[in-house]
Amino acid sequence: xxxxxxxxxxxxxxxxxxxxxxxxxxxxxVADRLARMKVNYMKEGMRTSVEAILLVQEHNHPHILLxxxxxxxxxxxxxxxxxxxxxxxxxxxxxxxxxxxxxxALMPDWQIGECVAVWWRPNFETIMYPYxxxxxxxxxxxxxxxxxxxxxxxxxxxxxxxKLLAVPLFELYDNVQRYGPVISTIPQQxxxxxxxxxxG
Amino acid sequence: xxxxxxxxxxxxxxxxxxxxxxxxxxxxxVADRLARMKVNYMKEGMRTSVEAILLVQEHNHPHILLxxxxxxxxxxxxxxxxxxxxxxxxxxxxxxxxxxxxxxALMPDWQIGECVAVWWRPNFETIMYPYxxxxxxxxxxxxxxxxxxxxxxxxxxxxxxxKLLAVPLFELYDNVQRYGPVISTIPQQxxxxxxxxxxG
Numbered sequence: 297x298x299x300x301x302x303x304x305x306x307x308x309x310x311x312x313x314x315x316x317x318x319x320x321x322x323x324x325x326v327a328d329r330l331a332r333m334k335v336n337y338m339k340e341g342m343r344t345s346v347e348a349i350l351l352v353q354e355h356n357h358p359h360i361l362l363x364x365x366x367x368x369x370x371x372x373x374x375x376x377x378x379x380x381x382x383x384x385x386x387x388x389x390x391x392x393x394x395x396x397x398x399x400x401a402l403m404p405d406w407q408i409g410e411c412v413a414v415w416w417r418p419n420f421e422t423i424m425y426p427y428x429x430x431x432x433x434x435x436x437x438x439x440x441x442x443x444x445x446x447x448x449x450x451x452x453x454x455x456x457x458x459k460l461l462a463v464p465l466f467e468l469y470d471n472v473q474r475y476g477p478v479i480s481t482i483p484q485q486x487x488x489x490x491x492x493x494x495x496g
Numbered sequence: 497x498x499x500x501x502x503x504x505x506x507x508x509x510x511x512x513x514x515x516x517x518x519x520x521x522x523x524x525x526v527a528d529r530l531a532r533m534k535v536n537y538m539k540e541g542m543r544t545s546v547e548a549i550l551l552v553q554e555h556n557h558p559h560i561l562l563x564x565x566x567x568x569x570x571x572x573x574x575x576x577x578x579x580x581x582x583x584x585x586x587x588x589x590x591x592x593x594x595x596x597x598x599x600x601a602l603m604p605d606w607q608i609g610e611c612v613a614v615w616w617r618p619n620f621e622t623i624m625y626p627y628x629x630x631x632x633x634x635x636x637x638x639x640x641x642x643x644x645x646x647x648x649x650x651x652x653x654x655x656x657x658x659k660l661l662a663v664p665l666f667e668l669y670d671n672v673q674r675y676g677p678v679i680s681t682i683p684q685q686x687x688x689x690x691x692x693x694x695x696g
Contacts, residue, residue: 357630414687426687430557481684487614487626
């Protein structure tokens with residue numbers, strides 16, 4: 297038999313959550329965001345961003361940690377790499393910036409695992425595709441999603457303007473209206489994994 | 497950087513297609529199919545099925561080979577494992593039955609690669625999920641999708657009642673109406689691969 301990669305998932309209750317100073321979004325509108333993207337593209341070329349799928353379990357079903365901004369918009373923790381930055385280092389830096397306490401003693405052990413999806417932005421627009429569309433020779437962004445393997449106990453410090461939610465796979469699945477095309481197909485991308493549910 | 501698994505994709509024109517005797521579907525309706533599934537479940541327990549993602553390229557964009565039955569319904573080549581049968585052996589057996597000439601000299605070299613998705617059928621119904629839903633302790637089917645790495649030249653013999661189509665990823669993407677939930681999310685599951693497009 298072909299062996300599936302294994303992800304240990306611990307109960308949500310085995311993690312501790314605190315707060316830290318707000319991390320404001322750099323842009324206040326989608327238009328601002330796309331305009332800033334364009335300016336950065338002129339300076340640095342294609343944007344590469346990296347995002348983390350952090351898994352916990354409740355009732356023996358996998359849940360993903362999402363950051364909620366305001367009342368509706370959810371995103372994965374992560375962000376843009378600096379020019380030339382390594383993907384693993386960049387994702388660790390972004391995760392620490394978004395979810396770690398400032399004390400290095402409390403820094404989670406970010407074990408960056410498998411890349412599960414790659415999305416391409418062909419133009420300075422919101423739409424992305426899970427392939428670089430034909431005839432697009434200069435995509436504007438490449439976004440990679442990684443499974444991050446969490447240890448049994450960690451302390452997360454959540455910026456005060458954000459909420460950290462544990463969302464079950466069955467809530468994400470087939471729910472593009474609420475979570476968008478990238479997050480709503482994470483259940484399909486994780487389907488090849490074997491979840492080792494560890495009860496606390 | 498994290499390295500992506502590589503899939504060599506050759507032009508559709510590098511393959512040769514012939515025909516062979518019809519392979520009729522075992523069931524003439526969805527109701528018959530679910531009834532047969534129930535009978536088999538009573539005898540053998542959960543059904544495990546294996547399906548192949550065979551990739552070719554046209555215009556440097558990946559295409560997937562699908563079998564079309566009648567005018568609309570498309571499926572991946574593959575089928576049900578025999579009780580106790582190994583996944584790799586079973587998928588090779590099914591691929592040969594559906595797509596190979598009877599002469600062993602013309603048998604394609606089926607190199608079974610990565611498992612990219614696993615789907616679960618909780619009940620004797622058509623709906624499947626990319627996870628085993630909570631509270632389901634006895635799923636009725638587990639279906640696994642594998643990338644199959646094709647050699648540069650192969651001969652495929654297609655049963656006369658079926659058509660073999662090469663469908664581009666951009667046609668499958670976000671097209672659940674036409675291809676169903678399993679096939680329409682293959683582009684997302686393949687997004688982590690790097691396609692090495694080889695021109696003939």
